[in-house]
Amino acid sequence: MVKRKIGLVGFGHVGQYLYEFITSRDNLEIAFVWNRTRSVLEDAAVPKHLILESLEDFESHTLNRKCDLIIEVAHPSITKTYGMRFLKHADYMIGSPTALADEDVETGLRELATEGAHGLYIPVGALWGAEDIRRLADAGTLHSLCITMTKHPAAFRLSGRLDELNQTAVESQTATVLYDGGIRALCGLAPNNVNTMAAAAVAAHNLGFDKVRGRLIADPAAEGWHIIRVEATGSKLTNGTQLSVVTERRNPAETGAVTGSATYASFASSVLSAHGKGPGFHIC
Structure with missing residues (x-):
């Protein structure tokens, strides 16, 4: 079985939930985990070889451990700073889509997602319908x-x-x-x-x-x-x-x-859906 390798950016409540979900699946594998405070990762016993010290290093890290999907569940500022770089190397799921309210950010990501090789995924979260x-x-x-x-x-x-x-x-x-x-x-x-x-x-x-x-x-x-x-x-x-x-x-x-409590499971479902849709903006 070929496992999808996932980079996880953020290790708050949602990030921790997704980490446990991903590591429990036979078809998914953690490529790296980044969190602003490293001690949180260490306290959670995340293996050292999976901890990314700096997001500036994610490109070199992904050369050693291929990453199929990068998930942001940290803060909208992550997408503003690293979104374009992430999308050039892998599919990208934005857990904080308020970042797209910045017109320049949304326009840049839409153009790259349309013209590039990877897709950008927006989880529905608590949105019904x-x-x-x-x-x-x-x-x-x-x-x-x-x-x-x-x-x-x-x-x-x-x-x-x-x-x-x-x-x-x-x-x-x-x-x-x-x-x-x-x-x-x-x-x-x-x-x-x-x-x-x-x-x-x-x-x-x-x-x-x-x-x-x-x-x-x-x-x-x-x-x-x-x-x-x-x-x-x-x-x-x-x-x-x-x-x-x-x-x-x-x-x-x-x-x-x-x-909300039910939103965690919604995020997990989105991780499974954020796959195989090709370039473009995708609701998942």
């Missing part, structure tokens, strides 16, 4: 898309005005709308919390980051849950009617957790 959204976008019949994410205030990692509003929700113990608008700006304000929205913008490529609407709500009553509501409409028909779809996903989550 991603494939249906993509099909509507492919047909040019997706008219609007709104993603509403409701979480307990402790689940957010925010700054500036959004953090102030989040504290207001805590103090008042009432649901508070932190943001309502195009998701391009939101990705920069809450890069750790809205990867689901970024994945939706990639799937809804005829609308993109500016026209897909994002609503972020802090609700103290949402303890134990991440609630994601997806509202999509199709183009109006000649008789004035249009397709309308509304879904709500209630993802169990420990209070304060950035990632």
Whole structure:
């Protein structure tokens, strides 16, 4: 059996889960693991020969241990700095697709993924109906898309005005709308919390980051849950009617957790799907 060799960038909760998943599979193998803090890898007993000291060295490392897929589950800054380099050497799965809200980053990666030898994969994460959204976008019949994410205030990692509003929700113990608008700006304000929205913008490529609407709500009553509501409409028909779809996903989550419990398994499924689709942008 030929094993797919995978480079793992990031060893937080999701990275650790994927490491265990990959090492448990007969058809997958770890090529390297990188984490900003090496001691975390050592504490987890990751074999020394798999630890990549610096991402600057990944090219020389992959010459010795061929890498089929590189997975980022660290921070959107990784894609901005290394995404193009990764994609020149292997398929690349972006676990923090908020990085694509930077137009230059998205344009550069799309061009390379289209013209190069490798594919770029976007995991659906907590997004429900991603494939249906993509099909509507492919047909040019997706008219609007709104993603509403409701979480307990402790689940957010925010700054500036959004953090102030989040504290207001805590103090008042009432649901508070932190943001309502195009998701391009939101990705920069809450890069750790809205990867689901970024994945939706990639799937809804005829609308993109500016026209897909994002609503972020802090609700103290949402303890134990991440609630994601997806509202999509199709183009109006000649008789004035249009397709309308509304879904709500209630993802169990420990209070304060950035990632919902069911999303881990979704990432594992994406790893298995991120294979064999060739060049281009792929939802997985």
